[in-house]
Amino acid sequence: MKQSHSTDISNIEEQAKKELNFLGINQETLTYVIEAAQVLRPHKNEIIDRFYGHLLTVDHLQNIIAQHSTIDRLRQTMDRYLEQFFQGEIDQEYIKTRKIIGHVHSRIHLTADHFISAHHLMIHSMTLILMENMRRDPHRMMQMAHAVQKLAAYDQQLIVNVYMEETFKSFLFNVSDLLNDTIEVDSIKELVTSMDKQIEESHSVATAMGEISATIHEVANHAERVADGSDTAVQSADQSKVVIDEALNNIEQVGKVYVQLVDQVSSLNQEIEHIQQIANIIQEISEQTNLLALNAAIEAARAGEHGRGFSVVAGEVRNLSERTKQQVMQITTNLTNLRDVSAQLIQQIKQTGDQVDQSVAGAEHAGDALSKIITAIQENSESNSHIATMTEEQSAVVTDISERNSSIHDHSIYTQGIAKETANRVFQLSSEMDRIRNSFFQINIKLNAKDLVRVAKTDHLLWKWRIYNMLLGIQAVDSSQVTTHQECRLGKWYYGDLPQHIKNSATYKELEQPHQEVHHYARLAVERYEQADLHGAEEALKKLEQASEVVIAILTELEASLDV
Known part of the structure; x- marks a missing residue:
């Protein structure tokens, strides 16, 4: 049994040795592969043509080729693969190239079943070539075909294992990325907390609105009472104005009477002055008469007996003159007193008149002020009526706000429940994704x-x-x-x-x-x-x-x- 060169599978990792041993691949197997290569190498292009000719009949595989490579590039890759296969030498470089194929298949999403089918087609082609060329030596043909199939099975195992590992890792990392994204959905807690605060605020608003409503009702009641009081005050003020107007008229009449009285007292004073002048004249006449009576008495005394009668008359005249003088003096004194009293009376009447004038002015001012008060009370009454109307409107608004706040409160509780349910569902989803994620670790990736x-x-x-x-x-x-x-x-x-x-x-x-x-x-x-x-x-x-x-x-x- 000839071989082109020696083979050595000892310079590989222990895991690879175990896998080769499990498949029954040893130095003898590789030797038969090298011998088979001498038969297969001349048919290499035929194998490649048949391989890709079949692949191009599958639309899915044709699309993958079009997206990621070209037929020419793939033919070159297949040529290198077969040359390495025919060399029958398993080392770390050989294992690495098969793993690279698995990585590529995973990256371009070539499924394992398609690869296995295509790989079997390639092995089938090589087996047919061996059977056709080695039919005269069936035992040796079987040894070669069996060795080729074993090595192809090892290639397939390496490629599919890497493909599966890479695919599983892709799934693992996709699930992990999805789980990471799910974990980032951490705003639900803020939403629940926010809804808690909103519900608390809603409670506070409800309490405040209740207090406002009570205050508005109280204001409305006060406004109503004030409006009623204002109406009564207006009526009383109207009556007071009538009384003040009557008093004002009476005071004005009194003022006129006082003016007339001042005029009459002034006239009286003038009459007193006139009488005083007459009294002065009478006094002067009395003094002249007394002087004449005295002279007559003197002349009567000189006349003696003949002037006695005249003396008596002169004495009577003098007595009358004296009494007249005294009466005139008394009258003068009385007139003086009367004039003084009249002057005082005039002064008092003037003062009283001034006070009456002031009272009239005050009464007029009071009347004007009362009119303004009445107007103000009427305006206040109207304002209170407006306030009462406005408080009713405010009460309606407060009621509407309270109802809306109650609705907000109910919706907040509902939303909070939905948020918690959403949080729970997101957590359940994340737990399921984590379970799936952990399941990948159990398949010894x-x-x-x-x-x-x-x-x-x-x-x-x-x-x-x-x-x-x-x-x-x-x-x-x-x-x-x-x-x-x-x-x-x-x-x-x-x-x-x-x-x-x-x-x-x-x-x-x-x-x-x-x-x-x-x-x-x-x-x-x-x-x-x-x-x-x-x-x-x-x-x-x-x-x-x-x-x-x-x-x-x-x-x-x-x-x-x-x-x-």
């Missing part, structure tokens, strides 16, 4: 460092999500469930056996502190919640969110720096 960092993002966003829903009363979280930063998936990777270039990177070193804070504040939030310290739990959640943002940012930077 191989995660490289870059994949694990990406998964860790969702892991730590979920802690914030759990605490968030705990505060909403949707999810129960026990403090014992909160792992440490060393026990979580990221922690096990972080403190595990990593390449030195990763551990020496600044980004890697920056991750430890905020990662530790995420777990610390998650536990603290749960403990505060268990102690019914909602404010403390809210504060811990805020710090958890801050630390989580830092962790996500560092993980994103670390993910970008890692090689696949």
